[in-house]
Amino acid sequence: MRFKGDVQETAQACHCTQCQRWTGGGPLFAVRVRDLDLTGAENIHSYAHSDWGDRAVCQTCGSTLYWKLQDRSIAFVALGLLDDQSGITVTEEIFVDFRPDWFPPFEGAAQRTEAEMKAQLAAFLEKENQT
Numbered sequence: 001m002r003f004k005g006d007v008q009e010t011a012q013a014c015h016c017t018q019c020q021r022w023t024g025g026g027p028l029f030a031v032r033v034r035d036l037d038l039t040g041a042e043n044i045h046s047y048a049h050s051d052w053g054d055r056a057v058c059q060t061c062g063s064t065l066y067w068k069l070q071d072r073s074i075a076f077v078a079l080g081l082l083d084d085q086s087g088i089t090v091t092e093e094i095f096v097d098f099r100p101d102w103f104p105p106f107e108g109a110a111q112r113t114e115a116e117m118k119a120q121l122a123a124f125l126e127k128e129n130q131t
């Protein structure tokens, strides 16, 4: 599959336990993409991993592709899918309360706990639902 969209140059590392299992260990590194435009979507398997998010994998090779907010055009695409990763920096780590001891924080990256992320998501969804 191929994708296009408005790709941010800042990456997020998610340390939640679902992502640790999904990636095989360590965080999921992802970039935010607005207006995700997929080619080869018939090869994608996607499933709800929570009340608000979907995860997508390649049906052929099992590669981790992205997670996205349900019914919205914002996706967090796995860094490994980018053809060119130059210029990318990790600026945010989320669900840091689940980060394993063996994985040190990125210097200068914002650190957000599960409680902070859930509050941020609730505020975002509330704002989006009003517009």
Ligand SMILES: [Zn+2]
Pocket: 014, 015, 016, 017, 018, 019, 020, 028, 095
């Ligand atoms: Zn996660």
